[in-house]
Amino acid sequence: MKVDISDILTISGAGMEIDWTGAPPEREPADGFVIDSDISFSGTLTNNNGILHLDGWLEAVYKSACYRCLGEIGGALRLRIKENFSGSTDAEQNDMYPFEGKKLDISRALNDNIILNLPMKHLCSEQCRGLCSKCGANLNEVQCGCSDDAIDPRMEGLYKFFERS
Ligand SMILES: [Zn+2]
Ligand SMILES: [Zn+2]
Structure with a gap:
């Protein structure tokens, strides 16, 4: 311009x-x-x-x-x-x-x-439940059959990292 x-x-x-x-x-x-x-x-x-x-x-x-x-x-x-x-x-x-x-x-x-x-953290909503780490289902839309302890332990650190940021 x-x-x-x-x-x-x-x-x-x-x-x-x-x-x-x-x-x-x-x-x-x-x-x-x-x-x-x-x-x-x-x-x-x-x-x-x-x-x-x-x-x-x-x-x-x-x-x-x-x-x-x-x-x-x-x-x-x-x-x-x-x-x-x-x-x-x-x-x-x-x-x-x-x-x-x-x-x-x-x-x-x-x-x-x-x-x-631009926002540092971009979420569709603060309540967004994200994707199931096992089956990939969008947890805002469906309740998949995977158990609550489905988070892969190797992924847990990464989740914590994102929750913090
Ligand atoms: Zn979202
Ligand atoms: Zn699932």
């Missing part, structure tokens, strides 16, 4: 509106997350003594899978974006995104914000 900044680049205090809808910078921003519909950003870009300040809202809808039952789940992000862009060479040391020329690419800034705000 590139913004033509020629109108504000040389004038401190100048600003412009951005209202954009389009393809996400990355279709799979993180492992297990897919964004297959357009995302949108609306806000302003202001020249503050040569630093370009982006301020607005990003909206995206993602799909993912529940880690217990593997059922499809999705969610929506509505994120306040506040990022600075600098044309100087020490931009990144100062926690700003670098830019060159008269086109400002805000894709990386948007993508970083998406990645940071």
Whole structure:
């Protein structure tokens, strides 16, 4: 997503509106997350003594899978974006995104914000009972005949690990 900044680049205090809808910078921003519909950003870009300040809202809808039952789940992000862009060479040391020329690419800034705000733990519901470790049945839908002590002892550590995370 590139913004033509020629109108504000040389004038401190100048600003412009951005209202954009389009393809996400990355279709799979993180492992297990897919964004297959357009995302949108609306806000302003202001020249503050040569630093370009982006301020607005990003909206995206993602799909993912529940880690217990593997059922499809999705969610929506509505994120306040506040990022600075600098044309100087020490931009990144100062926690700003670098830019060159008269086109400002805000894709990386948007993508970083998406990645940071995806949920750490994705479950279809807190009560999800997951899949039976013996027969693979979805325990939210059926009561399989396997006994309660069906958890393979070799798998137990892994279950505990997931419960903790
Ligand atoms: Zn689930
Ligand atoms: Zn079973």
